[in-house]
Amino acid sequence: MIKEEVIKRINKVFEKDFEIDLKRLKPDAQIFNDLGLDSLDIVDLVVALQKEFSVTIRDDARVRNIRTLNDIYDFILLLGEERKKENIKE
Amino acid sequence: MLTLKKLILNTAFYLFFFLLTILYTVVLTLLMIGVRVLSSDHEVNRQLRLGIRWYGRILIWVLPQPFLKVKYTNKSRQENKDLPCIVICNHRSSSDPFLMACLSFDLIQIVNKWPFRIPFLGWVARLSGYLSVNEMSFEEFRYRCGNILDQGVSVVAFPEGTRSGSRAMGQFRSATFRIALEKKVPIVPLCITGNEDKPLRGSFWLNPGTILIHKLPPVPYEEFKDFSPFKLKNYIRDIIERETKVMDSQK
Numbered sequence: 001m002i003k004e005e006v007i008k009r010i011n012k013v014f015e016k017d018f019e020i021d022l023k024r025l026k027p028d029a030q031i032f033n034d035l036g037l038d039s040l041d042i043v044d045l046v047v048a049l050q051k052e053f054s055v056t057i058r059d060d061a062r063v064r065n066i067r068t069l070n071d072i073y074d075f076i077l078l079l080g081e082e083r084k085k086e087n088i089k090e
Numbered sequence: 091m092l093t094l095k096k097l098i099l100n101t102a103f104y105l106f107f108f109l110l111t112i113l114y115t116v117v118l119t120l121l122m123i124g125v126r127v128l129s130s131d132h133e134v135n136r137q138l139r140l141g142i143r144w145y146g147r148i149l150i151w152v153l154p155q156p157f158l159k160v161k162y163t164n165k166s167r168q169e170n171k172d173l174p175c176i177v178i179c180n181h182r183s184s185s186d187p188f189l190m191a192c193l194s195f196d197l198i199q200i201v202n203k204w205p206f207r208i209p210f211l212g213w214v215a216r217l218s219g220y221l222s223v224n225e226m227s228f229e230e231f232r233y234r235c236g237n238i239l240d241q242g243v244s245v246v247a248f249p250e251g252t253r254s255g256s257r258a259m260g261q262f263r264s265a266t267f268r269i270a271l272e273k274k275v276p277i278v279p280l281c282i283t284g285n286e287d288k289p290l291r292g293s294f295w296l297n298p299g300t301i302l303i304h305k306l307p308p309v310p311y312e313e314f315k316d317f318s319p320f321k322l323k324n325y326i327r328d329i330i331e332r333e334t335k336v337m338d339s340q341k
Contacts, residue, residue, distance in 0.1 A: 019318075033261065036323075037320070038262075038264055038265075040228060040263070044319070044320065
């Protein structure tokens, strides 16, 4: 996955599931303070991202370090790379 | 002149506040022992909440007079229709929980830990069924809140989670909105202005002036049944923000 594609798909999740205007989706936007999500909304976000990217992230401890939108982009990209490596091993 | 007013207001208010609180707690405790012998726990809780409401009314409408006034306006056509409901309130000051005494229906408040730590008041609040949201998981909160609504008792929440101490309004948390969607109950927006300095955050000093409370018409379940919790919390937040801006500009 290239970063532009990941950004586009994640932003689409925010737009569709949370009805947040695309203009507000800046990479440095804080998930809690700027976009207004709380810990329960994060659970909904995780579910939506899992569905969008067919990944399992609910039990991933790294989710707790996510603060900004850019952190989500990077996290999903990293998951993609990890999955690619696993596929090569197999 | 303002300083003298402030001094008189605070001296008189806190003196009578302490006396009233102690007297009320003793009388209420004795009454509750009597009621408990004759009726159920639910009835005891209900009577306690009634006692709290009248205590709050004396506190907000009698004690601070004449320097601090509380003006309550019900902007819905019918009082106490669509009950039980979830009342959603903006949160500027520690006086907010006391101001809920203006509402004339049976309710419990969802509070932070600190109100439960207040001697007498905290104990009575806990006994009457008030919920400390930070002391339980969301699952437990959902279960207990659902039970309260099933009993026909309304729930008051301050979804900012903490008082802003200013005219600004924080982001809303979605927990109570999820319950409104699940239990299909209406949401009543309640807007409070003028109390951001009554008292100021981190202070006990009350400042003279007027506190305005507007109870807006209920938002029925049918209006938000297709909303996500995230959309619903922001929808209600926008309603409250619009009204508080108008109220602030009237001063």
